[in-house]
Amino acid sequence: MASHRRPKHPARARVTVLTATAAAAVALSSHSAVAAPDKPNKDEVKTKVDTLYEEAEQATEKFNGAKERQEKLEKEIAQLQDQVARGQDELNTLRTTLGSMATAQYRGGGFDQSVELFLSADPETYLDKAATLQQLSGKQVDAIGKIQAKQRTLAQQRQEASGKLADLDATRKELSEKKKASQDKLAEAQALLNTLTAQERRQLKDEDAKAGEAARGEGERTPAAPPANASGRAAAALAAAKTKLGSAYISGAEGPSAFDCSGLVQWAYKQAGVSVTRTTYTQANEGTRISRSQLQPGDLVFFYGDLHHVGLYAGNNTTLHASNPRGGVKYESIDNMPFQFGVRI
Template sequence: MASHRRPRQPNRARVTVLTATATAAVALSAQGANAAPKPSKSEVKAQVDKYYAEAERATNQYDGAKEKQQKLEKEISRLQDKVAREQGELNELRTGLGAMASEQYRSGGIDASVQLFLSADPDDYLDKASTLDSLSEQQVESLKKVQAKQRELAQERAEAAEKLADLAETRTELGKKKTEIQGKLSKAQKLLNTLTTAERRQMAEEEQRASRSATARVELGKEKEVAASGIGAAALNAAATQIGKPYVRGGTGPNSYDCSGLTQWAYAQAGAHISRVTYTQVNEGPHIGMSQLKPGDLVFFNNTEHVGLYAGNGQVLHAPYPGTSVRYESMSTIGSFQFGVRVNG
C-alpha cells in the first residue's frame, strides 16, 4: 500500500549555507575572470624604468632648487651683513650731525635749517633746495651723505626682502619635488615587490651580466678610441675609480652619486668646474652627435634628464638610478640618446 506521508522539507539552515556557498563560488569565479593578469617580468621592468626616469626628472629639478636655495642663502647672508654695516654707518653720520647741532646750540642756538633736518625726513628736507642756502658747506655735505646712505640702505633692505620671499618659494618647491620623488620610487618598489624572489634574482643577474659585458667592450675599445682632450680623459679616469659606489639622490661624492653629481665630481678631479644639474650641464660645451663622441664627453639621454660619461665603444659610465651603483652600460639600454657635450675646460 502506497505511503501517504508528506515529503520531508529541507532544513532551513542547510539551505542558507548552500546558498551562501554557491554565491561565494560565483563571486570568486567572477572575480577571477575580471582580475588583471599578473604583469610579466619584462613588463614590470619597463614600468619600473619609467618610474625611475620620472623620479630622475624630479631629482634634477630638486637638485636645481637645492642649488638655488644655497645660492640665495649666501646672498641673503651677504645682504644682511651689508645692511648691518650700512645701518652702523648711518648711525655714525647722524651722530655727527647731532654733535654739529650741539655745538651750534652751545654757540648761540641751533640753525633753523639744521633743527628742521633733525626733526624731519632728510630726503624730504634736501628736496627743498631753498633751505640749503642757510647751511654751511660742511652741513650740506653731511646731510647729502645721510641721504645717500638712507637710500642705499632702503634699496638693500628691499633686495633682501625679495630674496627672502624667493627663498621661501624655493623651499616650498623643494618639499613638493621631494614628495614627488618619493612617490615615484615607492611605485617602482611596489611593482618590484610583485615579482617572485626568483624573478628579482634573475633581473639582478641580467644586469650584472650586462655590466660585465659593457666593461669588456670598454677594454676592447681603448686602443681604437682616444679622448678629445686631456680634461676629458682625466674626468673619465676619475669616474672609473668610483665604479661600485651607490646611486643616491642628491649625491655629489665621494661616497655616493646621482647622475649629474658623478659627472660634476669627475670633471672637478680633472680641474674643470661644471654646473650641478643636467639642465645646465648641457651648456658646458658644444653639442655633438653620436658618431662624433670621444671618451670623456658628456652624453645626455631621455630629453636631457640623464647624463653620463662616454667611455668608448658604445658604452657609458654613469650612476643609473636608485638601487644600483656606478657602472658601465651600453648606450642602447640607457634610453633615448639626445646629444653629447664636449667640455673643454
C-alpha cells in the first residue's frame, strides 16, 4: 500500500533551524549582558575604594579600642591575681598564728574546744558566730577578726577577677571580629584596584601624588615659629609627625615605621612628652574642642560624623595624617573630608 505521509520541505526545516539558532544567540547575548556588566572605570573604582577604606578605618578604630581595653584588663587581672596570691599567703600566716595560740593553750591545759572549730577543715562556718567568739581570749579574737577580714577581701578580689576575665573573653572576641571586618574591607578594596590596568593604576597614583604635593606645599608654608599663643607641645608633635611623611598606613599600627590615623597622633604626641589615648573616639575628648577658625599647628582635627578619622593640623587649611593604604602619611587639604572640630591638647 502506498504511504500518504507528506514529505518534509527542506526550506521549512532550514527556517526552523535558523530560527532556533537565532533564539539561542539572543538568549546567550542576554545572559552575557547580565553576567558581565560593564567594568567600572578608574574614577568609579577610586570612589568605591575610598569608601571601602573609610569602612575599614571605622572597623580599625573599634579594633584599636578593643585592643586598648584588652591590654588594660590584662594588667588589672594580673594585679588582682597577684593581690589574691599575696592575700592567701597572709591568710595562711594568720591561720598558722592562731594554730600556735591553740597549741600553746593546749599544752597549758586550757585548750578551748571553740578554737578547734576555727582550725577545722571548714572554719568559715564558725567565724561569724558571736557566741563562739565570746569564749576566746583577746588575742584569739583579734587573730580571728583578721582572718575574717582577709577572707572577705579575698572573696571580693576573686569575684572581681572572675568578672574581668569574662570581660576579657568578650573583648578578645570583639577584637577578632573588628580585625576581620577591617581586613575584609581592605581585601575588597585591593581586589577592585586589581581590576584596573597597569596604566590606570599609574594614573591614579600620579593624581594622588600631585594632590599630595599641592597640599604639602601649603602645609610647608606654615611659619617655622608657631604663633605666640600656640601650644609648644602641639608644635613639637607636628614636627615629629613631619619626620614620618611617606610612611606606610597599616591598620592598627602605632609606629615607628607604619601608622594608622590615631596611631600617628598618639606617636607624635608621645615624642612631645604627652600621653594620649589610642583611638579617635577617645582622643576627641583629650583636650579642649575648638572651631576651624581657632585651629593652630599641631591641633588635632577630626573628620566624619562618627569621628573615625583624625590628623594633625599643619596650617594653611591642611592636615598631616595617616590617610589610607594607598596614600600613607601625607599632607591633605582638610576640605577633602567632612571636618567636624579641632581639639587642642
